Amino acid sequence: MSFFSVQGLTKRFGGLTALDDVSFEVEKGSIFSVIGPNGSGKSTAFNCINGIYKPTAGSIHFQGNKISGLSPSRIARMGLARTFQNIELFASETTVDNLMLGRHQHMSTGLWRGMAMLGRRTWAAREEIENREHVEQVLETLELKAVRNRPVSELPYGTQKRVELGRALAMEPLLLLVDEPTAGMNPEERADIGERLRKLRDDLGLTILLIEHHMQLAIGLADRVLALNFGRPIALGPPDEVQSHPEVVKAYLGDG
Amino acid sequence: MLLQIVASGLSSGSIYALVALALVITYKTTGVPNFAQGEMAMFSAFVAYVLIVDYNVGFVVAFGAALVFAFVLGIGFEGVFLRRTKNPTHLNLIIMTLGFQLALFGLAGWRWGADQRRFPFPVSANEVVHFGNVTVSTLSLATISIALVLMAAVFAFFRFTKLGVAMQATQQDAMAARINGVPARAVVALTFGISSVIGAVAALLTAPLITLDPTLMWDPLLKGFAAAVLGGMNTPIGAVLGGYLLGIVENLFGAYVSVEFKSAVAFLIIVIVLWFRPVGLFGRKPPRKV
Amino acid sequence: MTPRELDHYADVQLLPGKAAIAKLVVLLAVLAVLPFVVPGYRIFTLNYMAVFVIVGLGLSILVGDTGQVSLGHAGFMAIGAYTSVLAMTELGAPFLIALPAAGLVSAFFGFLLGLPALRLDGPYLAIATLGFGLAVTLIIGHGSFFGGHMGLVVPDAYLGPIPLSGDISHYFLIVGIAIVLALAARNLSVTRVGRAFRAIRDSPIAAETMGVDVAYYKTLSFTVSAAFAGIAGSLLALMNGFISPGVFSVTLSLMFLAMVVFGGLGSIAGAVLGSLVMGYVNLRMDAVQEIPIFGPMLQNFSDAYMSPSGLPNVGWVLTGSMIMLTIMFEPRGLYGVWLRIEDGVRWLRRRGASDGPAAGTG
Numbered sequence: 080m081s082f083f084s085v086q087g088l089t090k091r092f093g094g095l096t097a098l099d100d101v102s103f104e105v106e107k108g109s110i111f112s113v114i115g116p117n118g119s120g121k122s123t124a125f126n127c128i129n130g131i132y133k134p135t136a137g138s139i140h141f142q143g144n145k146i147s148g149l150s151p152s153r154i155a156r157m158g159l160a161r162t163f164q165n166i167e168l169f170a171s172e173t174t175v176d177n178l179m180l181g182r183h184q185h186m187s188t189g190l191w192r193g194m195a196m197l198g199r200r201t202w203a204a205r206e207e208i209e210n211r212e213h214v215e216q217v218l219e220t221l222e223l224k225a226v227r228n229r230p231v232s233e234l235p236y237g238t239q240k241r242v243e244l245g246r247a248l249a250m251e252p253l254l255l256l257v258d259e260p261t262a263g264m265n266p267e268e269r270a271d272i273g274e275r276l277r278k279l280r281d282d283l284g285l286t287i288l289l290i291e292h293h294m295q296l297a298i299g300l301a302d303r304v305l306a307l308n309f310g311r312p313i314a315l316g317p318p319d320e321v322q323s324h325p326e327v328v329k330a331y332l333g334d335g
Numbered sequence: 336m337l338l339q340i341v342a343s344g345l346s347s348g349s350i351y352a353l354v355a356l357a358l359v360i361t362y363k364t365t366g367v368p369n370f371a372q373g374e375m376a377m378f379s380a381f382v383a384y385v386l387i388v389d390y391n392v393g394f395v396v397a398f399g400a401a402l403v404f405a406f407v408l409g410i411g412f413e414g415v416f417l418r419r420t421k422n423p424t425h426l427n428l429i430i431m432t433l434g435f436q437l438a439l440f441g442l443a444g445w446r447w448g449a450d451q452r453r454f455p456f457p458v459s460a461n462e463v464v465h466f467g468n469v470t471v472s473t474l475s476l477a478t479i480s481i482a483l484v485l486m487a488a489v490f491a492f493f494r495f496t497k498l499g500v501a502m503q504a505t506q507q508d509a510m511a512a513r514i515n516g517v518p519a520r521a522v523v524a525l526t527f528g529i530s531s532v533i534g535a536v537a538a539l540l541t542a543p544l545i546t547l548d549p550t551l552m553w554d555p556l557l558k559g560f561a562a563a564v565l566g567g568m569n570t571p572i573g574a575v576l577g578g579y580l581l582g583i584v585e586n587l588f589g590a591y592v593s594v595e596f597k598s599a600v601a602f603l604i605i606v607i608v609l610w611f612r613p614v615g616l617f618g619r620k621p622p623r624k625v
Numbered sequence: 626m627t628p629r630e631l632d633h634y635a636d637v638q639l640l641p642g643k644a645a646i647a648k649l650v651v652l653l654a655v656l657a658v659l660p661f662v663v664p665g666y667r668i669f670t671l672n673y674m675a676v677f678v679i680v681g682l683g684l685s686i687l688v689g690d691t692g693q694v695s696l697g698h699a700g701f702m703a704i705g706a707y708t709s710v711l712a713m714t715e716l717g718a719p720f721l722i723a724l725p726a727a728g729l730v731s732a733f734f735g736f737l738l739g740l741p742a743l744r745l746d747g748p749y750l751a752i753a754t755l756g757f758g759l760a761v762t763l764i765i766g767h768g769s770f771f772g773g774h775m776g777l778v779v780p781d782a783y784l785g786p787i788p789l790s791g792d793i794s795h796y797f798l799i800v801g802i803a804i805v806l807a808l809a810a811r812n813l814s815v816t817r818v819g820r821a822f823r824a825i826r827d828s829p830i831a832a833e834t835m836g837v838d839v840a841y842y843k844t845l846s847f848t849v850s851a852a853f854a855g856i857a858g859s860l861l862a863l864m865n866g867f868i869s870p871g872v873f874s875v876t877l878s879l880m881f882l883a884m885v886v887f888g889g890l891g892s893i894a895g896a897v898l899g900s901l902v903m904g905y906v907n908l909r910m911d912a913v914q915e916i917p918i919f920g921p922m923l924q925n926f927s928d929a930y931m932s933p934s935g936l937p938n939v940g941w942v943l944t945g946s947m948i949m950l951t952i953m954f955e956p957r958g959l960y961g962v963w964l965r966i967e968d969g970v971r972w973l974r975r976r977g978a979s980d981g982p983a984a985g986t987g
Binding site: 370427431436442447448601610 | 688692694696740741748749751752753755756757759760763764767875876879882883886890927930931932934935936937938939940941942943944945946947948949952953954956
């Protein structure tokens with residue numbers, strides 16, 4: 080059984096088919112890119128994978144467990160984290176509190192213990208300190224220390240994207256879904272994000288599933304690539320093969 | 336007996352249907368239930384009352400003036416207050432409508448006190464008409480017919496006039512409407528004006544049935560909400576049907592189960608519907624947006 | 626030299642320095658002396674305000690943190706009040722049992738009301754809670770077990786051997802409980818559960834994606850909030866000596882919502898400030914004309930243009946206008962105004978500090 084696999088994934092909204100019979104597998108420790116023009120079903124695929132949408136047909140397996148049909152929070156607790164194309168941060172919270180949300184599943188302080196935090200030796204305080212240390216490391220890695228205590232709504236767009244990535248990393252995921260991390264960025268920023276993702280894979284052994292509109296970045300990073308058009312898979316394989324696939328070329332020309 | 340109950344149900348149901356329709360058309364446009372709806376209507380009824388009793392104005396002119404007042408009040412509430420909300424989340428907008436409700440309630444109480452005033456009306460609740468075994472007061476008859484005519488007019492407006500169709504387009508998709516050249520802001524303001532007029536008509540029909548005081552519309556507002564939830568907050572026709580259904584069910588409950596807890600039926604319906612079918616009997620679930 | 630270690634506890638610490646401890650000591654001292662320096666008949670007012678603070682704390686968790694609206698908190702308060710009174714009269718329970726029982730029973734109803742809330746968006750929820758509040762007073766008003774419209778007389782209560790009679794003993798009990806609950810609410814909001822609440826408010830989808838069980842936390846928020854209101858209801862019954870359905874009207878629920886909005890949604894300090902102000906306003910609504918200068922003016926205006934008997938309604942006009950103005954101009958409420966003043970003072974000090982040496986050398 081592979082680390083992560085999708086079989087025959089189909090999603091319909093009313094009469095509209097957003098995803099049509101998509102299958103692929105992702106190996107542990109690899110970067111897998113999903114490419115395709117706007118509206119080709121990439122984000123729908125992500126929403127099915129992390130449980131926001133219930134697939135119309137097909138199944139999704141993660142580490143041998145079937146996850147399709149489970150709630151997003153259950154799926155998250157199994158080690159799957161994601162970022163969003165249109166940033167979904169907790170806008171009024173600070174950077175550090177956003178990242179602390181990523182620690183939610185690794186913590187256990189509930190109502191009573193939380194209310195009874197009466198000194199640094201109490202359970203809740205010890206757990207806070209421990210997890211804040213972990214978050215601090217993520218802030219360090221992503222160079223977010225300077226904006227640690229700023230409400231995220233005040234941060235520039237690119238920084239918000241990094242905070243969102245940080246929040247996903249704070250979850251210590253086994254599989255990271257990154258949805259258009261470079262949308263709205265200039266070429267230098269794009270290269271920087273690409274480098275960061277590669278380092279995450281190399282240093283932490285993270286498995287990354289990446290949606291990217293920019294073909295160059297997606298192809299450069301990925302070990303394997305899936306190309307979608309109008310919700311249908313049109314090519315699947317190593318980057319150079321997919322890139323030169325006639326249907327992919329046609330889809331991208333049509334889009335551009 | 337049963338027919339008699341249904342007839343009374345239709346009469347109170349007409350009021351609920353009007354309030355529900357007023358609530359739903361603004362809800363569809365802004366996503367916010369207007370808790371000030373009842374108080375805006377109550378205030379309009381007081382305008383008519385003052386004109387008739389204090390200034391000896393005729394019914395037609397007084398009612399007309401009250402409706403014009405309601406229209407201006409609706410547009411003003413949207414333009415002066417709702418639109419100026421700094422951070423227009425649903426929560427903040429709901430709170431705005433509650434604030435307006437309290438302010439209007441206080442103003443009415445301050446000006447007119449808590450006295451229960453008899454509201455003069457051309458037809459009476461005591462004169463009755465017989466249809467076979469069924470007895471209906473002329474007031475009920477007027478209520479039922481006025482509500483029907485008004486609702487038909489509103490639906491015709493949204494379906495057949497250019498402006499109405501444009502307004503509906505805005506309700507469905509503000510972005511699409513803007514592309515088509517419909518000024519969304521004007522549409523929202525106009526929607527509040529129309530909604531306020533519908534509410535005012537409900538108040539003018541409620542006041543002669545009971546008496547006029549600042550709490551006039553509290554009960555009809557809750558019933559209107561219950562009716563809208565029952566039919567579906569996103570479907571004007573559903574909300575209207577919900578109003579009639581609530582009126583009939585409530586009267587059946589009052590006749591066969593308990594008069595004391597008759598008003599609890601509305602709450603019971605809200606809970607049951609929200610529990611089993613949150614979109615209402617006639618509503619459809621909107622797709623989740625990410 | 627090694628860089629100073631970041632102390633992560635400071636992030637969530639209640640009293641991060643000597644100054645904060647000093648402030649707290651002063652506050653407690655003032656609260657301890659207060660009932661002996663104000664005129665005796667004002668202690669009742671203070672107690673009433675403290676009860677409002679307890680409701681405000683709970684409502685702030687629900688509305689401010691979780692972003693759920695409730696127009697039925699007077700209903701939870703009524704359930705708490707009636708539970709504790711009936712526990713004492715019907716079961717002969719001591720007050721020490723009746724008080725937590727009030728919290729528990731209210732919490733249970735909060736849980737029940739929270740269940741449909743899972744599937745409901747804000748607007749629907751507001752309507753459901755409004756209906757809930759009305760249904761509670763309706764049922765209480767018609768049930769002979771609950772004393773009907775006539776209400777119930779609250780029996781004498783004892784805390785162990787100490788009789789809880791007189792405003793001063795009520796004061797220390799109510800204010801003491803308010804302080805403990807304020808501490809609990811504050812701790813809750815800075816730890817894991819509070820973060821989950823606010824995450825749900827800001828982005829339910831992202832919260833779910835982080836592993837937050839949205840259904841669980843929404844229900845929890847309702848339950849906790851209702852428990853606070855229930856305890857407040859029990860204390861209100863104690864200090865009032867009498868309860869009736871009319872006390873827990875829908876307008877009281879609206880008043881509760883108004884006070885957390887006016888104080889500032891999402892901050893404990895705001896909830897406390899707003900509750901103190903609105904508690905006072907609500908109790909003294911009949912005494913508008915007693916306000917210095919402004920009062921007689923209102924009285925004259927009222928006699929000339931409005932109805933003299935309607936003067937108490939000015940309180941509603943003020944309440945309504947206050948929450949509208951808050952939402953329009955300072956959504957962080959009184960607490961936001963306080964933050965602005967602090968910023969201003971800091972700015973003045975900094976200017977003073979930088980001007981000082983310059984003037985000295987010149």
